[in-house]
Amino acid sequence: MIYTEASMDSLRQTGDALADATVAELFERGQVGTFNTLMRYVSTAGSPLPEGLPDVAREYLEATRTPPAWVDWGEMEKARLFFIDNNVHISTALSFASMPACYVVPHVAKLLSTTHGLKYPSKRMAETGQFTVYLMQPDAFESGSRFIPAAQKVRLLHASIRHHLTRENRWETSVLGTPICQEDMIGGQMFFSMLVLDSLHRLGIHMSTEGAEAYYYAWRVVGAMLGVDQEAVPTTVDDARRFLDLYMVRHMGPSEEGAHLTRQLIDLYEEVVPGTVLDPIVSALIRFLVGDTCADWLAVPRTPWDTVVKTVPHLLGVLETIEDRSPLGAWALDRLGHLTSVLELSSLTRGRVMHYAIPEQLKKDFGVSNAVPRTHRWTPPAATVH
DSSP: OOOOHHHHHHHTTOOOHHHHHHHHHHHHTTOHHHHHHHHTTOOSTTOOOOTTOOHHHHHHHHHTSSOOTTOOHHHHHHHHHHHHHHHHHHHHHIIIIIHHHHHTSHHHHHHHHHTTGGGSHHHHHHHHHHHHHHHTSTTTTSTTOSHHHHHHHHHHHHHHHHHHHHHTTOSOHHHHOSTTOHHHHHHHHHHHTHHHHHHHHHTTOOOBHHHHHHHHHHHHHHHHHTTOOTTTSOOSHHHHHHHHHHHHHHHOOOOHHHHHHHHHHHHHHHHHSSTTTTTHHHHHHHHHHHOHHHHHHTTOOOOTHHHHGGGHHHHHHHHHHHHHHOHHHHHHHHHHHHHHHHHHHHHHHTTOOOOOOOOSSOOSSOOOOOSSOSOSBOOOOOOOOO
16 A cells, blocks of 8 residues: 555545544534433443433444454454563553654644643553453453443544534644544554554564564554544555654654653653652653654653663563473463553552543543464564655
8 A cells, every 4th residue: 555645634634424423413412411421331342222322322332333344353363362472561562652652743742732631641541551451352342341332432532522623723624634633543553553563573572473463453453443444544564664654754743742741651650660769761661662863852851771771672582581481481471461461550540440431521721372483573564765
């Protein structure tokens, strides 16, 4: 697939027709509060929809209650096993690379600031972590799972942000395009898939090509369920590299909002790290994973740990050797990774289930062992030249 400036520009003008129409009618009929109240009781797939749910919402939920017909369940199982085998590394990549990458795109940082969502970074991190954990459960797409309702609600949340920003004239659509447009939705999909794989590679994690491709495939499925145009989304990791490179070259740069949100994120992570001696490792790890240029744009402080953190791949290499040579060691490390991820998520959610509601208004101020052998090691697609 060939991506050009013109094709990317066209993606900036489009949102999500189904979700946008649903949200517009809910607001027009004054039914948003009713919808949010009732949907708090719909957290698992297959649950009967509550009485009194607005008709337009019921129609939307019925239309989006199943995954795309083209899903390859064998690939999804490979992705789940890949996640189990690398869950702590994936959590690290999401936290220290994917989230900061959102802020290095100025208009995305502006949107996040305008919607007030990152004045409380722990909430967004908890929602993202919970969403990913739901996705990688064995029953993610079966009756009783929590993933599908979460995806349905997040899609409406995005539509509500588009609704507010355009109706309240708080977004320069002629300059910035549609809020949370197709280009940005695909870009976000790249941040949570390709950028995670890039970060694992930088950390020295030994990934099989099959596992990496399956993980990317899973996020294609996620994108489809969040309203991403499947005619525009990259279908292979090579196409994904081309899209991500062009997207970043088109948009990345410094901004006050990006630096402010990054500072909030660093503060959040430092609260999780025990004591204060190890606090600088947070900034060092972000700088290591996103690179000096992006880190400088985000005003990530330099610390003596910048050099120390470069030894992390060697340490992880030793742990992988133990895992490969000892079944008991592999089991112990997998359990440790699982517990680390659970504790990290629990510290952010405080044990609560995160609900994804349609905001009735925006704030005015800113503020497992792998199923495939460790052979044919995955290497990132080569960078493209524009």
